[in-house]
Amino acid sequence: DMPKEDSLSAHSESAIGGAAARYNSALDMTLKALLNIKVLKEDLKNNTQRFQQVPSALQHFFNAFVSESIKTEGVYSCILSDLLSSLEEVISMSSDAAKVVVAILEFWCCWKNPEGESLVTRLFTLAENERMSCRKCRWITNYPEKSSYAIVMPADSIRQLKCAFESMKFVDILKVIRMEYQKSCNIKTGGCGESNFVHHFISRCPPVFTIVLEWEKSETEKEISETTKALDLELDISRLYVGLEPNTNYRLVSMVGCGEEEEHFCLAYENNRWVNLGRESLAGEDVSNWKSEVIFFGDFKVNLRQESLSGEDDGNWKSVVSFFGERKIRPEILFYEAVGSMA
Template identity: 35%
Template sequence: MESSKVQEVEETYQKVDPESEEPNAARVLALDVILKSLLKISAFLSDFLLEFCQETTHHSFTEDGEYAVPPSTQLRDFLLNNLNVTHPLEANGVFDFLVTILDLLPLWRSVEEEPLSSKFEVYHQVAKKICNRCKLVTEYPVERSYCLIVSAFKDFAFENILKVIRIALMMMPCDKEGCGKQTYVERVISKLPPVFTIAVEWEKNETDEDIFATTSVLSTEIDISEIFKYEGDSLFTKYRLVSMVCWHGDQYSCIAYENRSWVIHFGIQNEVIGDWNRVLSIFAKLKIRPEILFFENVMGRDQIVSGN
């Protein structure tokens, strides 16, 4: 990446002062960045606006027919009034904060549609397990999760990391007391989520080289069938990275794909980065740690964007 472009982004980043706006600024900034990242997801944005329009009460308009208070601001105000923002986030705490936000979304509007949080839900089930040692047969209920959590990684291509994760998910001990035999199982999904989220857990003491080693192998596209055994009827199991919640020093930022280019957002400011290689350069230059990665189903996003 050109040194001038890196310097421009770095200078913009340093202009944001989380202490200057209001108390508990770091957590409030994290909320703003999470909302910014969510609103860059087509499946979330389209349903968010539709849900807002269906709620016909409590809307006021300007003389030009615009909302007196924009929908995104109303959502932010609702979350601020219902979230505990009195304590700073702990290390890797932004994902827990995201989960709290998603759990609150069903309370925001009274429409009878599926809540916005459902876009992020992954329902998976461990297939019936037969222990190789004691022959115990165990069946498991369906589990719900918002995200796949992985530790900071390096030295592997991202697709190979996902395969390693799948193997780790497939190993489970026998439930029979005294046995404990590790057995391979299949974690199965039958419905593709519109959004698949990956949270990266970082240590506090990563070196610059560690940060670069992890970020340099990130990919902008994944196949969810590399992680779970998919038993649905859709052929479109690929997901594309659309936005990220990132951490840098004591600040959060959103990096999102917009108009065929990656853009980094700092508060109300933004800077066009360029292609993915330039994003990786920014990660290395500014020591930015992506903590939450939002991948959107490729076919679903293309249909929403095209209007079909």
Template identity: 30%
Template sequence: MSQKMSSEVDDLGVSVHAVTPENVNGADVYGAGLKNEVGEYNCFLNVIIQSLWHLRRFRDEFLARSTSEHVHVGDPCVTCALYDIFTALSMASADMQREAVAPTSLRIALSNLYPDSNFFQEVMCAESSFEELLDFVEMNHQLACDPDAGGCGKLNYIHHILSSPPHVFTIVLGWQNTCESVEDITATLSSLATEIDISVLYRGLDPKNRYCLVSVVCYYGQHYHFFAYSHDYERWVMYDDRTVKVIGGWDDVLTMCEKGHLQPQVLFFEAVS
């Protein structure tokens, strides 16, 4: 796809060429994809990597640190493997060829870290793997007054208190099954907002702690898709393993999810500075 160049003149009378986002190839501007070779089933790991990569503050601070500035976890080290992938993504983003990056080193590091688990093994089903990850962050809305500690056993609602607002806020959506009806998917999508105020959810925060949606993980048919918002070009982009595709505005993302039966699983919000 050819790039359309618009010419402007700055205060010094110099002609400035700007790339028009509508006419830019996504693979040329919006970053690189991740490899998922036949039989590897890397899609669940790929969306996790892309999720972390597109959290700008995490990415910048993580890459700013040396690989020697942390305690090594596992052999090979999980942190080092992720650092190498981030470095490769950074280099690929600067390279016009946009070669997809292999996540293999991280998968090997994770599988070696948990040798007795099928969690990160090569033929592991993407659906069950990501569901295990979601279980790690799942929290009940009610907690019983502990009878073992002399409590009455009554269920009490949990009150969440934050002493300071986080930079990133994550929402995990729970679905009844992995193949919901179009009507249920559409109803859920229509309730999603691209901007939220978390002070209505947590005590201890000043009003109007605004957060903007920056990325979404979706699932359909034992495969995961990832959507991220490009602040530079004000466009949503889809990352489907090695494929990088410009989608457009948020309404275009919703339309694609409805037509493709894509169920949003995880939503990442960043604080509005």
């Protein structure tokens, strides 16, 4: 049964003191970013009868989300605090959003479809194969399949490439960075020892493609800005994986960023614009009229440049780039969703 909003609200009022002390912004913002993924939202809405498989804190969270009672602040902070207790051992006081994403997804893994497949596996798991074909002796080495929820990329390499090649697409920057990790043709198995590029394959394109950016944490405003400028709203992952159809496109739907004080932010693409999702509510920052020249992120005002409104359908993306740079927020998690699954 769906928990009634009254009982949740009553519960939340008694728990509000505790919830405030136990707040974890990495968990809060990561959940918000996840819940802005359309294919995940739809899976939740279509599988409510399967919520009984999951631990009760998660059941409450899913139920509240699909019934939309989660939009009430008290309910959300209560549910968040319950989830935090369930995840405490894994994330404790972690402020590392990448670890939090993994903790959440592993916690959600018990949630399965009628065929017994975990919905998390279906939506998020990236099963990558690597192959090296030696350019010198033509020896072929296949490496064991690796499963993960994301590809991890160093922010400084992204920035260096973007500064050197301004017009280079984000996906090609990722490709070049991956090409730098060469492997040697294994002498022990009959190879010649030559260093070679490794080709990547995936047998299945997950509906969600996640990229984690690793930062040094000492970057200046300018460096953060330069890195953020390298991000693209769309990615064609056939540039990264051999054998995929050209134009296997993914679109950026939400991001988690981390500020100077280790506080986290969630920026989500909703109704053709980017919004900053505030603490303890799932409603985006109320931008009264996004077509105006000025946009608000909380009390932070950004001038919207005219060119961001014309041509491409990129909403207020340029404001997002300034938002990250000027507030020194490092984008850490990027959730891209397959364009086909968004139709």
